[in-house]
Amino acid sequence: MQTFMLILAVGALILIGFQVGHRRSVAIVGGKASQLHSLPGYHGFYIALWCAIPALMVMAAWLVMEPILLDSAVMASLPAEFTASKTDAQLSLILNDIRNIAAGNIASERSEVTVLAAQRYAEWKQTSLIARVIVVLAVAAAAIVYARRRIHPGLRARNAVENVIKTLMILCSLIAILTTVGIVLSLLFESGRFFEKVPFTDFLFGIEWSPQTALRKDQVGSSGAFGAIPLFGGTFLISFIALCVAVPIGLMTAIYMAEYASRKIRSAVKPVVEILAGVPTVVYGFFAALTVAPLFRDTGAVFGIGISSESALAAGVVMGIMIIPFVSSLSDDVINAVPQSMRDGSYGLGATRSETIRKVVLPAALPGIVGGVLLAASRAIGETMIVVMAAGLAANLTANPFEAVSTVTVQVVTLLVGDQEFDSAKTLAAFALGLVLFCITLLLNVIALHVVRKYREQYE
Amino acid sequence: MSTEQRPVPTPTIGIPLMTDGTPKVAARNVNVYYGDKHAIRDVSMDISQREVTAFIGPSGCGKSTFLRCLNRMNDTIDICRIDGRIAIDDQDIYDRKMDVVQLRALVGMVFQKPNPFPKSIFENIAYGPRIHGLVDHKSDLDQLVQSSLERAGLWKEVKDRLDQPGTGLSGGQQQRLCIARAIAVQPEIILMDEPCSALDPIATSIVEDLIDELRASYTIVIVTHSMSQAARVSQKTAFFHLGDLVEFDETEKLFTNPQEQRTQDYVTGRFG
Numbered sequence: 001m002q003t004f005m006l007i008l009a010v011g012a013l014i015l016i017g018f019q020v021g022h023r024r025s026v027a028i029v030g031g032k033a034s035q036l037h038s039l040p041g042y043h044g045f046y047i048a049l050w051c052a053i054p055a056l057m058v059m060a061a062w063l064v065m066e067p068i069l070l071d072s073a074v075m076a077s078l079p080a081e082f083t084a085s086k087t088d089a090q091l092s093l094i095l096n097d098i099r100n101i102a103a104g105n106i107a108s109e110r111s112e113v114t115v116l117a118a119q120r121y122a123e124w125k126q127t128s129l130i131a132r133v134i135v136v137l138a139v140a141a142a143a144i145v146y147a148r149r150r151i152h153p154g155l156r157a158r159n160a161v162e163n164v165i166k167t168l169m170i171l172c173s174l175i176a177i178l179t180t181v182g183i184v185l186s187l188l189f190e191s192g193r194f195f196e197k198v199p200f201t202d203f204l205f206g207i208e209w210s211p212q213t214a215l216r217k218d219q220v221g222s223s224g225a226f227g228a229i230p231l232f233g234g235t236f237l238i239s240f241i242a243l244c245v246a247v248p249i250g251l252m253t254a255i256y257m258a259e260y261a262s263r264k265i266r267s268a269v270k271p272v273v274e275i276l277a278g279v280p281t282v283v284y285g286f287f288a289a290l291t292v293a294p295l296f297r298d299t300g301a302v303f304g305i306g307i308s309s310e311s312a313l314a315a316g317v318v319m320g321i322m323i324i325p326f327v328s329s330l331s332d333d334v335i336n337a338v339p340q341s342m343r344d345g346s347y348g349l350g351a352t353r354s355e356t357i358r359k360v361v362l363p364a365a366l367p368g369i370v371g372g373v374l375l376a377a378s379r380a381i382g383e384t385m386i387v388v389m390a391a392g393l394a395a396n397l398t399a400n401p402f403e404a405v406s407t408v409t410v411q412v413v414t415l416l417v418g419d420q421e422f423d424s425a426k427t428l429a430a431f432a433l434g435l436v437l438f439c440i441t442l443l444l445n446v447i448a449l450h451v452v453r454k455y456r457e458q459y460e
Numbered sequence: 461m462s463t464e465q466r467p468v469p470t471p472t473i474g475i476p477l478m479t480d481g482t483p484k485v486a487a488r489n490v491n492v493y494y495g496d497k498h499a500i501r502d503v504s505m506d507i508s509q510r511e512v513t514a515f516i517g518p519s520g521c522g523k524s525t526f527l528r529c530l531n532r533m534n535d536t537i538d539i540c541r542i543d544g545r546i547a548i549d550d551q552d553i554y555d556r557k558m559d560v561v562q563l564r565a566l567v568g569m570v571f572q573k574p575n576p577f578p579k580s581i582f583e584n585i586a587y588g589p590r591i592h593g594l595v596d597h598k599s600d601l602d603q604l605v606q607s608s609l610e611r612a613g614l615w616k617e618v619k620d621r622l623d624q625p626g627t628g629l630s631g632g633q634q635q636r637l638c639i640a641r642a643i644a645v646q647p648e649i650i651l652m653d654e655p656c657s658a659l660d661p662i663a664t665s666i667v668e669d670l671i672d673e674l675r676a677s678y679t680i681v682i683v684t685h686s687m688s689q690a691a692r693v694s695q696k697t698a699f700f701h702l703g704d705l706v707e708f709d710e711t712e713k714l715f716t717n718p719q720e721q722r723t724q725d726y727v728t729g730r731f732g
Contacts, residue, residue, distance in 0.1 A: 359591070
């Protein structure tokens with residue numbers, strides 16, 4: 001809370017700094033802003049940035065360093081005879097107690113020593129808070145004064161401000177990249193621990209998935225088989241069904257919209273189709289589980305086909321509907337990108353509209369369409385919610401779409417939901433599954449991007 | 461275009477209608493509208509067989525629009541409306557019974573920008589014969605592709621790389637490929653919409669020589685912005701201005717002795 005107030009105060013100073021810079025720059029040339037190298041606004045930003053960056057950096061450093069310094073100071077202040085015989089683990093427990101007492105929470109153990117230390121802790125913390133407010137505000141104010149002095153007509157405030165903004169944008173993009181790298185590293189790291197327990201080949205080529213491991217030696221029924229083939233089989237089966245639904249429907253939609261629909265219909269239909277992509281997947285999930293799956297089961301019963309109420313078919317069909325917009329929207333774009341001159345050339349030779357579409361437009365747009373389909377496929381493979389709700393948990397290795405199957409994503413969910421021990425193969429298996437899944441979708445995305453890029457070069 | 465200034469189209473000067481023989485194409489009182497815009501105003505003209513007829517005029521004068529009426533390419537534009545009569549070999553091409561597919565097989569077209577399909581050179585030529593079912597055997601198709609490329613003067617340059625993409629040829633070769641593609645469906649009339657405007661002078665001169673050779677077998681109508689090109693390749697020239705066919709005569713006469721003030725101003729470069 002205090003930190004929040006402090007940030008507000010710094011924010012106010014930044015606004016003041018902007019005003020100071022603006023006015024100073026105008027005043028220094030006697031109101032003739034045209035004599036300035038940069039617009040007065042840039043001078044305002046110049047001081048605002050001078051004010052913001054050092055103050056916020058000091059504040060951040062303070063927030064990081066304060067607990068570390070405070071902890072070590074408190075521990076150092078404890079009587080030597082009290083700490084001498086304690087192990088590191090016990091010391092960290094004592095530190096926890098001190099913090100809890102200082103904050104007024106319940107501590108596991110209250111002794112005279114810890115209560116006294118807690119008082120010191122609270123006192124120092126208060127001092128640190130006050131000092132922090134003073135230092136940060138002083139830095140901000142000093143920066144305003146300093147930067148104000150630097151303002152002169154020739155000051156390249158615009159260049160300076162733009163450089164800072166450019167740096168800021170680089171930092172923002174770094175955040176996304178570093179996060180991705182971090183996720184990949186954590187996947188690799190935990191998967192490595194998993195493969196210490198379960199051989200890599202057993203995992204990748206095993207055909208039985210039964211991740212229950214025994215907690216105690218005398219437990220029964222816990223085979224602990226980690227063969228991922230049934231899961232990937234289920235994933236590909238459902239994705240295949242989804243693509244069988246999405247590709248023809250999506251492609252037909254795209255052709256209709258790009259080639260046949262009038263402008264009016266197109267502007268009405270396209271957003272509606274794209275709404276499909278905006279439906280939360282959990283809604284698709286219960287649509288699949290509660291509406292489509294029973295429908296298939298009952299329909300199957302009429303024809304004497306046994307369709308289980310959690311079937312790959314139901315999950316796949318609903319997932320296919322979900323990814324229609326991916327296929328149709330991207331295909332629509334690439335079909336529209338085929339130059340009109342191609343169509344004119346074909347019409348000019350006496351081809352009908354459907355001949356032109358089949359023989360000229362679609363072949364020309366094919367790489368782009370393939371790219372769109374691959375993107376949709378990687379979406380289908382990574383999809384979780386629909387399969388969790390509609391495809392079941394039984395890791396059957398089957399190609400029969402009427403049976404229940406389980407997918408990689410479903411198993412990752414079940415492995416990690418609830419309380420877990422992080423040293424068992426069962427939990428770590430989730431990371432290995434995640435890693436393989438990541439590799440597959442990455443590969444698909446790379447292929448898709450490559451194909452799409454190749455297509456782009458064709459007409460330019 | 462300010463059609464409001466001249467509510468009545470001026471009658472065409474020169475010899476728009478043939479006095480002897482039968483025309484290949486006969487247009488009578490043709491009007492074209494794009495929505496509210498009156499793009500072609502009451503044009504009547506005869507185009508004679510096995511000759512090159514050039515359409516000239518400033519941009520927006522309607523010459524391309526009129527050209528595209530001759531194979532009904534304007535059908536693909538929703539807001540376009542045409543009235544009047546255009547007959548090829550005395551057959552009304554806007555008649556209900558007329559099949560657009562057959563019409564366009566009869567009237568080939570070459571466009572301003574070379575537009576080969578992103579297929580192989582062979583497939584570019586074979587496209588038309590295939591959709592019209594002109595050949596029964598693969599060997600006939602090979603023969604037709606070869607003869608079309610030969611007629612377009614491209615065979616020697618591409619005979620060793622028929623399986624390579626047509627888009628990989630140079631601009632002039634691409635345009636000749638498009639001409640070969642049009643020839644392959646064995647048309648009687650070839651429409652060319654500024655076929656050399658995207659080509660360099662050397663490629664232009666090759667294409668012009670080709671047009672001159674093709675005249676022996678086909679009726680050719682060419683739209684061009686280059687008056688020297690019209691003078692070089694055509695036997696008759698039509699001058700369009702603001703949707704009117706102002707003057708239509710023997711090319712030599714139109715360029716050396718134009719009867720209309722506007723024609724004279726245009727061919728001498730005083731406007732346009």
